[in-house]
Amino acid sequence: MIEVKDIHYSAGSAKLVDGISFHVRPGELLAIIGANGAGKSTLLKLLCKEIQASAGEILIRKQPIGEYKLANLAKFRSVLAQSNTLSLSFKVHELVMMGRYPHFDNQPQDDDLRIVKAVMDETGISEFANRDYNTLSGGEQQRVQLARVIAQIYDQPEGILFLDEPTNGLDLLYQQQILVLARSLANRGYCVVSILHDINFAARYADNILILKKGKRIAFGHPRDVITQENIHQAFNIQVRLLHDDAFNCPLVIPAVMVSEHV
Amino acid sequence: MWSIIAYRAGFSSHIDFTSQQEAVLLNIRLPRVVLGVLVGSTLAIAGSALQGLFRNPLAEPGLIGISSGASLFAVMIIVLEHRFFSFLTSAFGYHALAIAAFMGACITTFAVYRLAVGNGKADITTLLLAGIAINALAGSFTGLLTYMSTDEQLRNITFWTLGSLGGASWKTVTGILPFVSVSLAALPFFSKALNALALGESQAGHMGIHVSLLKKFIIVLATLGVGASVAVSGMIGFIGLVIPHILRMAFSADHRLVVPGAALLGAAVLVLADVIARTIFAPAELPIGILTAIIGSPVFIYIILAERRRRGIGK
Numbered sequence: 001m002i003e004v005k006d007i008h009y010s011a012g013s014a015k016l017v018d019g020i021s022f023h024v025r026p027g028e029l030l031a032i033i034g035a036n037g038a039g040k041s042t043l044l045k046l047l048c049k050e051i052q053a054s055a056g057e058i059l060i061r062k063q064p065i066g067e068y069k070l071a072n073l074a075k076f077r078s079v080l081a082q083s084n085t086l087s088l089s090f091k092v093h094e095l096v097m098m099g100r101y102p103h104f105d106n107q108p109q110d111d112d113l114r115i116v117k118a119v120m121d122e123t124g125i126s127e128f129a130n131r132d133y134n135t136l137s138g139g140e141q142q143r144v145q146l147a148r149v150i151a152q153i154y155d156q157p158e159g160i161l162f163l164d165e166p167t168n169g170l171d172l173l174y175q176q177q178i179l180v181l182a183r184s185l186a187n188r189g190y191c192v193v194s195i196l197h198d199i200n201f202a203a204r205y206a207d208n209i210l211i212l213k214k215g216k217r218i219a220f221g222h223p224r225d226v227i228t229q230e231n232i233h234q235a236f237n238i239q240v241r242l243l244h245d246d247a248f249n250c251p252l253v254i255p256a257v258m259v260s261e262h263v
Numbered sequence: 264m265w266s267i268i269a270y271r272a273g274f275s276s277h278i279d280f281t282s283q284q285e286a287v288l289l290n291i292r293l294p295r296v297v298l299g300v301l302v303g304s305t306l307a308i309a310g311s312a313l314q315g316l317f318r319n320p321l322a323e324p325g326l327i328g329i330s331s332g333a334s335l336f337a338v339m340i341i342v343l344e345h346r347f348f349s350f351l352t353s354a355f356g357y358h359a360l361a362i363a364a365f366m367g368a369c370i371t372t373f374a375v376y377r378l379a380v381g382n383g384k385a386d387i388t389t390l391l392l393a394g395i396a397i398n399a400l401a402g403s404f405t406g407l408l409t410y411m412s413t414d415e416q417l418r419n420i421t422f423w424t425l426g427s428l429g430g431a432s433w434k435t436v437t438g439i440l441p442f443v444s445v446s447l448a449a450l451p452f453f454s455k456a457l458n459a460l461a462l463g464e465s466q467a468g469h470m471g472i473h474v475s476l477l478k479k480f481i482i483v484l485a486t487l488g489v490g491a492s493v494a495v496s497g498m499i500g501f502i503g504l505v506i507p508h509i510l511r512m513a514f515s516a517d518h519r520l521v522v523p524g525a526a527l528l529g530a531a532v533l534v535l536a537d538v539i540a541r542t543i544f545a546p547a548e549l550p551i552g553i554l555t556a557i558i559g560s561p562v563f564i565y566i567i568l569a570e571r572r573r574r575g576i577g578k
Binding site: 048050069070071072073074075077078079081084085086087088089090091094095098099101102106107152 | 315318319320454455458459461462463465466468469470471472473511515516517519
């Protein structure tokens with residue numbers, strides 16, 4: 001359970017996050033969308049306790065985020081960052097085991113080993129468990145990192161998962177696999193918050209969508225209600241057409257003629 | 264030799280050695296081996312921890328100013344002793360040089376760290392740049408002092424810079440023991456955190472690791488241990504750089520293996536190198552820093568080539 005109440009954050013005179021509120025309940029997948037510089041990543045950093053809000057309140061499981069220690073937060077909340085480079089060459093299974101680090105002292109317990117194996121099976125990376133991470137392709141690396149963050153909260157009921165553009169640089173199949181996985185985690189009872197670029201993917205898999213522009217909230221709610229021509233135009237400054245499809249629970253967004261093309 | 268050990272340990276009451284042999288073993292050879300173990304393990308363990316902290320396999324204790332500070336202060340004592348530091352030598356005698364070198368190591372590292380800290384956080388890139396700047400500054404002053412030195416002082420400087428375990432005695436061993444044992448005992452506890460840090464600083468934070476605290480601990484522990492080691496044995500290069508690499512190549516990059524393993528291998532390699540240094544041109548003694556560099560550089564080159572082959576870049 002995450003509740004965000006009217007948070008603000010500025011760097012210098014620039015207001016990067018300006019009075020945003022929303023909430024995510026267990027079992028829900030929230031997608032955050034917005035143009036570049038809308039404040040999505042800053043918002044995620046605030047949620048991760050990487051930076052502190054200048055005003056407003058973030059409640060994680062009804063407790064202010066400031067009251068948590070990093071080590072306690074790490075036990076039930078994991079984060080998949082946007083870029084993941086590894087400075088040393090670790091094997092895939094060693095990397096996934098790092099997800100269990102918050103849960104054991106020096107040597108992994110039986111539970112940790114069991115979880116790592118289960119997660120590797122579920123994410124389909126068992127076949128290269130013994131490969132060097134740095135020799136994998138981009139898509140494989142992203143799945144390994146996802147396995148790591150899932151392993152971190154695997155045994156935590158109502159765990160929290162933050163994903164920062166998890167489908168970045170992946171082909172369509174992998175994009176879909178990762179979102180299906182995120183959706184199934186939410187169905188299992190996790191709170192999942194993901195920054196996404198593709199509006200249609202967001203609408204297809206998310207329970208709620210938060211649309212940001214220049215640090216401000218433009219809309220928050222069910223995809224059916226927030227995916228409108230006005231909202232998309234306001235957030236991305238593009239004209240779109242909405243197509244209705246019976247197999248889809250909300251309209252498909254298709255770019256129309258760009259504003260600048262008229263000029 | 265075995266008979267002395269057997270006698271001393273109470274296994275044998277049989278005396279078939281001279282008292283002079285016994286004195287040589289107990290007061291000259293043994294402290295030298297112990298010093299080699301302490302210095303070798305400390306240099307290697309600090310190297311492995313700093314490589315993890317800087318997320319860079321080329322990091323070594325010299326990077327954050329430990330060595331340059333120690334040598335500046337050591338050279339200062341050697342060259343300016345008669346003019347300015349006679350009070351130090353009269354107070355500490357022969358150990359004035361070691362104490363000054365240790366202080367120099369701590370002062371420069373502190374300066375490097377202060378330069379890099381902003382908002383209570385030390386940015387690793389700034390830390391690296393600050394290290395380069397302070398190293399250059401210390402190096403220039405060392406150069407100035409070297410220029411001012413007499414021929415005999417120059418010889419002392421050169422020998423100190425090349426490193427040696429020749430100054431070993433029980434006094435030097437007990438002198439550095441508190442410092443090196445703290446870093447040897449504490450650094451392995453940061454292995455897991457260093458593994459997580461390989462993913463990146465914010466990622467390590469997401470995994471519950473207090474990264475800025477980790478940096479402080481590692482830097483303080485490395486400085487204490489390496490500062491003390493350099494103070495008594497001069498500059499012994501390549502141990503801190505190469506030993507962690509050998510372990511990573513041979514086994515795995517897991518710091519839970521590399522950090523304690525580096526201490527063991529570092530101790531073994533340095534003691535062995537010292538044996539060679541003492542015997543190869545006996546009765547003359549080769550400065551051990553020369554030897555570690557002669558052995559270390561080809562090993563390092565081999566590691567680079569092997570790594571390149573393994574990653575298939577050379578194809």
